[in-house]
Amino acid sequence: xxxILKYSFKDLSRSRWSYVYFFFYLxxxxxxxxxxxxxxxxxxxxxxxxxxxxxxxxxxxxxxxFYNSREFTELLLAQPVKRSSIFLGQYxxxxxxxxxxxxxxxxxxxxxxxxxxxAAIWDFFSLLVSxxxxxxxxTALAFNIALSQENKIKGFGMAILLWLFLAVxxxxxxxxxLVYFQDYPLDKFSLVASMLNPIDLSRILILLKLDxxxxxxxxxxxxxxFFGTSLGSITSFGVLILWVIFPVWRIVKLSGKKxx
Amino acid sequence: MVNIQNLHKKFGSLQxxxxxxxxxxxxxxxxxxxxxxSGKTTLIKSILGMVVPQKGEIKIxxxxxxxxxxxxxxxxxxxxxxxxxxxxSVTELIKMIKDLRCKPARDKELIxxxxxxxxxxxxxxxxxxxxxxxxxxxxCFMFNSPLxxxxxxxxxxxxxxxxxxxKLIQNExxxxxxxLITSHIMSFVEEISDRIVFLxxxxxxxxxxxxxxxxATNQQDFEHAIANILSENHx
Numbered sequence: 351x352x353x354i355l356k357y358s359f360k361d362l363s364r365s366r367w368s369y370v371y372f373f374f375y376l377x378x379x380x381x382x383x384x385x386x387x388x389x390x391x392x393x394x395x396x397x398x399x400x401x402x403x404x405x406x407x408x409x410x411x412x413x414x415x416f417y418n419s420r421e422f423t424e425l426l427l428a429q430p431v432k433r434s435s436i437f438l439g440q441y442x443x444x445x446x447x448x449x450x451x452x453x454x455x456x457x458x459x460x461x462x463x464x465x466x467x468x469a470a471i472w473d474f475f476s477l478l479v480s481x482x483x484x485x486x487x488x489t490a491l492a493f494n495i496a497l498s499q500e501n502k503i504k505g506f507g508m509a510i511l512l513w514l515f516l517a518v519x520x521x522x523x524x525x526x527x528l529v530y531f532q533d534y535p536l537d538k539f540s541l542v543a544s545m546l547n548p549i550d551l552s553r554i555l556i557l558l559k560l561d562x563x564x565x566x567x568x569x570x571x572x573x574x575x576f577f578g579t580s581l582g583s584i585t586s587f588g589v590l591i592l593w594v595i596f597p598v599w600r601i602v603k604l605s606g607k608k609x610x
Numbered sequence: 611m612v613n614i615q616n617l618h619k620k621f622g623s624l625q626x627x628x629x630x631x632x633x634x635x636x637x638x639x640x641x642x643x644x645x646x647x648s649g650k651t652t653l654i655k656s657i658l659g660m661v662v663p664q665k666g667e668i669k670i671x672x673x674x675x676x677x678x679x680x681x682x683x684x685x686x687x688x689x690x691x692x693x694x695x696x697x698x699s700v701t702e703l704i705k706m707i708k709d710l711r712c713k714p715a716r717d718k719e720l721i722x723x724x725x726x727x728x729x730x731x732x733x734x735x736x737x738x739x740x741x742x743x744x745x746x747x748x749x750c751f752m753f754n755s756p757l758x759x760x761x762x763x764x765x766x767x768x769x770x771x772x773x774x775x776x777k778l779i780q781n782e783x784x785x786x787x788x789x790l791i792t793s794h795i796m797s798f799v800e801e802i803s804d805r806i807v808f809l810x811x812x813x814x815x816x817x818x819x820x821x822x823x824x825x826a827t828n829q830q831d832f833e834h835a836i837a838n839i840l841s842e843n844h845x
Contacts, residue, residue: 352730353709353710357706361695361697361698364697419695420693421693421694421695422688422695422698423693424660424693424705425689425693425694425695426710427658427659427660428658428660428682428685428687428689429682429707429710429711430679430680430681430682430683430710430711431682432679433679435661452619485764572738605664606677608662609655609660609661609662610655610660610661
């Protein structure tokens with residue numbers, strides 16, 4: 351698997367898109383920090399960007415890479431390599447290179463600005479960890495879609511719909527249900543509902559870290575009560591890890607059954 | 611060498627292999643023939659584990675292969691369509707496959723045989739169909755595996771390369787290997803193959819030598835013998 355990972359990574363490191371993604375974050379980080387001059391503000395703005403953009407790029411790039419490397423995959427399938435190694439290697443290649451673009455792209459301007467001397471280092475760190483998780487989750491979901499959908503156009507469509515659902519529609523439905531059921535106690539419901547969506551979960555984790563949960567009002571207090579405790583953070587990290595493990599397990603399952 | 615029992619494969623509602631049984635001899639060249647869509651490539655891909663059959667068993671040297679992958683180190687495979695990752699150069703591709711296989715390879719000898727030296731640093735995307743096929747042949751023949759599977763090896767080759775390929779295949783046969791070939795060039799098949807396996811509707815319709823096939827169909831000429839099978843079955 352490591353050999354496949356090596357070749358996927360090498361292949362991606364030559365791709366223009368990896369660099370575009372990297373320079374985008376680099377530019378964003380520089381602009382936010384050096385024009386704004388406020389670390390916490392920069393972290394909040396970055397959070398809003400990362401929460402939406404990382405899942406989008408993860409899904410699109412994952413689907414695109416899978417479809418484009420079909421020849422490579424077919425070549426490997428005839429070699430004495432385990433099937434699951436081929437797909438896990440490719441998945442890790444994409445996820446690691448995307449995470450590297452994110453971490454380096456944002457890390458360089460922040461280090462240059464002096465994040466290590468600042469108290470905001472842990473806020474920044476949790477931002478990067480959430481970004482990394484989101485990359486691994488959405489790339490794995492993208493591979494699931496691409497493995498089960500032979501038709502490229504349909505695959506892309508499903509990937510975009512998945513992103514749209516989790517990034518936008520889910521929140522809308524969540525909000526609607528809160529309004530609709532406002533006469534009932536909703537603490538548990540909203541906790542569970544935000545746990546089930548990795549995007550919401552990452553957002554809450556970062557917001558709580560930033561200590562601006564007071565802005566969230568009553569819900570914020572409930573969330574702080576839960577997510578602020580060690581049980582809360584262990585559970586939420588557990589859920590994020592499950593969000594990675596389950597799709598990865600399904601990649602192995604699906605790839606074992608597929609015909610090429 | 612290869613032993614297949616009751617192999618079934620369906621793609622959606624299309625039954626491609628329908629209870630196929632095949633036993634190949636220890637060595638020699640076996641040509642797998644059949645009309646378009648008769649399941650030749652599916653059969654080959656099942657042996658390679660690229661297609662997962664619904665039912666049946668495949669054994670190579672007495673070992674079951676379905677859901678295994680180790681056995682592929684003893685197979686050299688030439689795919690029908692030479693699809694390579696386009697942004698690699700020829701040298702990089704050869705290096706990568708050698709790295710994956712971890713086996714001694716005679717790539718230099720084959721590169722000079724097919725006169726590929728001027729293309730070594732070119733990206734695979736920029737190669738012509740024939741040159742790609744030559745790269746394909748180098749990748750396939752550079753390891754010394756006891757079973758060789760060639761899916762349409764002649765596609766896109768010029769006459770000189772075709773002669774070289776024929777010689778190469780003969781040499782491999784003399785080393786005592788089993789070689790499975792599919793091809794639509796009947797003269798090529800007639801010249802090199804020891805046995806003919808004819809597929810029709812997902813089953814083996816005929817399995818024997820060229821002479822036996824001519825006798826069975828009452829035809830003097832190999833091409834007509836094949837055509838005879840096809841017209842009799844309205845395929």
